[in-house]
Amino acid sequence: GENVEQHPSTLSVQEGDSAVIKCTYSDSASNYFPWYKQELGKRPQLIIDIRSNVGEKKDQRIAVTLNKTAKHFSLHITETQPEDSAVYFCAASAFNQGGKLIFGQGTELSVKP
Amino acid sequence: GAVVSQHPSRVICKSGTSVKIECRSLDFQATTMFWYRQFPKKSLMLMATSNEGSKATYEQGVEKDKFLINHASLTLSTLTVTSAHPEDSSFYICSASSGTIPYEQYFGPGTRLTVT
Numbered sequence: 001g002e003n004v005e006q007h008p009s010t011l012s013v014q015e016g017d018s019a020v021i022k023c024t025y026s027d028s029a030s031n032y033f034p035w036y037k038q039e040l041g042k043r044p045q046l047i048i049d050i051r052s053n054v055g056e057k058k059d060q061r062i063a064v065t066l067n068k069t070a071k072h073f074s075l076h077i078t079e080t081q082p083e084d085s086a087v088y089f090c091a092a093s094a095f096n097q098g099g100k101l102i103f104g105q106g107t108e109l110s111v112k113p
Numbered sequence: 114g115a116v117v118s119q120h121p122s123r124v125i126c127k128s129g130t131s132v133k134i135e136c137r138s139l140d141f142q143a144t145t146m147f148w149y150r151q152f153p154k155k156s157l158m159l160m161a162t163s164n165e166g167s168k169a170t171y172e173q174g175v176e177k178d179k180f181l182i183n184h185a186s187l188t189l190s191t192l193t194v195t196s197a198h199p200e201d202s203s204f205y206i207c208s209a210s211s212g213t214i215p216y217e218q219y220f221g222p223g224t225r226l227t228v229t
Contacts, residue, residue, distance in 0.1 A: 043221060044220050089157065
């Protein structure tokens with residue numbers, strides 16, 4: 001089955017700097033890659049996603065890149081703000097497997113003012 | 114946007130008792146619902162996938178007799194933790210998909226289960 005590896009597990013940046021989180025996946029059938037932000041005790045919130053027919057997607061300060069050949073995808077947050085502090089999860093899904101999401105281990109991002 | 118609720122938000126039960134957690138899609142029909150558990154400072158682990166009207170598909174290592182999942186209607190799925198033990202204490206989160214837009218899942222707010 002699918003296995004998703006996420007790095008780093010913790011990331012501390014200064015406000016205004018960029019943050020990059022990387023994930024790799026194992027199943028070449030995976031074709032949907034969402035990123036979630038989760039605050040303590042809350043539900044995961046979808047912040048951006050990318051499908052396998054696209055190499056890059058951007059939404060304001062957030063961007064995701066996908067390299068299908070290497071089976072890795074990354075989240076880029078620019079001009080970080082303290083409110084970006086949270087745990088971020090990547091996930092992978094294959095439509096032909098019922099759409100179930102397999103999550104990475106998570107990255108705890110801390111943005112210092 | 115699509116709304117998914119869970120009830121209860123928190124529950125404390127004694128060891129050996131059973132607990133039922135409800136997951137409801139409030140403004141759409143959920144053909145598929147997913148159940149996850151999350152330990153503190155850990156990732157979401159998929160437990161099972163349930164499709165309305167059929168038996169749930171459990172992930173490897175998840176005891177189907179301990180975690181009973183029912184998806185009897187297009188708006189409700191339930192997870193029953195039977196004969197709960199302290200090691201079952203966790204954050205349980207459901208998500209729901211209408212199936213009309215591939216991949217889109219909407220998460221519930223989660224249920225914090227503590228078994229004493």
